[in-house]
Amino acid sequence: MVARLNLFVSPYKLMPFQAPNARSAARAREGALLKIVEADGMAGYADIHPWPELGETSLADQLAALRAGSKTSLLERSIALAEQDAEARREKRSLWSADIKLKNNLLVADCTLAGIADLQRAHEQGFELVKIKCGRDHAAEAKFVNEVCERTGLRVRLDFNATASEQGFADFFAQLGSHARARIEYVEDPTPFSEKSWNRIRSLVPVALDQEWGSAKLETASHAACDVLVLKPARQNVEKAVDLAARWDLRLAVTSMMDHPVGVAHAMCTALELRRKFGESVLQAGCLTSSLYESNPFSERMRTHGPLFAPVMGTGIGFDDLLESQAWMTITSL
Ligand code: MG
Secondary structure, three states: OOOEEEEEEEEEEEOEOOOOEOOEOOOOEEEEEEEEEEOOOOEEEEEEOOOHHHOOOOHHHHHHHHHOOOOOHHHHHHHHHHHHHHHHHHOOOEOOOOOOOOOEOEEEOOHHHOOHHHHHHHHHOOOOEEEEEOOOOHHHHHHHHHHHHHHOOOEEEEEOOOOOOHHHHHHHHHOOOHHHHHOEEEEEOOOOOOHHHHHHHHOOOOEEEOOOHHHHOOOOOOOOOOOEEEEOOOOOOHHHHHHHHHHHOOEEEEEOOOOOHHHHHHHHHHHHHHHHHHHHHEOOEEOOOHHHEOOOHHHHHOOEEOOEEOOOOOOEOOOHHHHHOOOOEEEEEO
C-alpha cells in the first residue's frame, strides 16, 4: 500500500424533504467529503456521514478524531474507501461496473406520505422491490403494506430499525394478508437483536440483520439468527461481511447510508462488484437514496433509469471535476 500523505475535508449539508426514519427528524444532515492524497500525489475520495440519532458521534467529533490522528470505525471505513478510489484513479479505471445490471429498491421513508399510484408507476418503470420504513404507526403501516401488495406488482422489504417489540411485531404481522406475507422479501431489524426472538420471527418471514450487527456478534456466534446481511460499505468491512455471509450461508443486500452522493456511489460500486463475483446471492441494492434530499451538483450527475444507476462518468467513483473543485480544508499531514 502507498503511504498516505495528506487528509482534507469539505463539509456539506443535505436537506431532506421528509424525516428519514422513526428516530430522526427532518432537518439538515451534516457530513463532510474526505480527500486523501497519497505519497505519489494521487487523490482518492469518500464520504464521512455520521448518524448521531443512531448512536454515532457527531461530525464535529469525527473531524476532531481525524485531526487527532485517531480513527473511529466510521473514519476507518471512509479512509479505506478513499484508498480504493485512489487506487482506481491511479489506474485510470472506473469503479462502476458498466456491464453489471443490478436493480435498487425504491424507498418509502414514511408510508403516510406515499401514494399507491406512484408505486404503480414505479413498477411500470422497472422497479421490483420497495423498502418501507416501519415503526411509527404499525396499524397504518400494515394497511399500507397490504395495499402495496394487492395493488402494485412490487415485492416489499420492511425495516423497523429495531423499534418493535417481539409482540408488537407479531401484532403487526397478524394484520398482513396472506398475499402480503408471501411478497415480503425480508424484514430488517424487526426488534432489538435477540437470537430467540429473531428465530421465532424467522419462522414467519426472512429476517435481515442491519444496524443490530453489533449485538448479533456474528463473528463469534454459534448460529446466525438471520437470513440476509445488510452490507453498508460506509460502515462495514466488505471482505469481512462477505466471509461471514459465506460462513452462515446468508444473502447480501448492499445499501448506502442515506448519505452524500459520493457515499452512495461507493456503495453502488461495491454492490456491482459483489454481484459480479457472487451472482444471485447478492440481492438487489438499496442505494437510491439521493432523491430524499434536495438536489446538489453531485446528485445531478447520478443518472438513473428506473431502478438502475447509469455509471457516473470519470475515474474511481466518478465526479472527477466536481471533487477537484471542492473547497478542501487541510486536516493533517502524515
Ligand atoms: Mg436498516
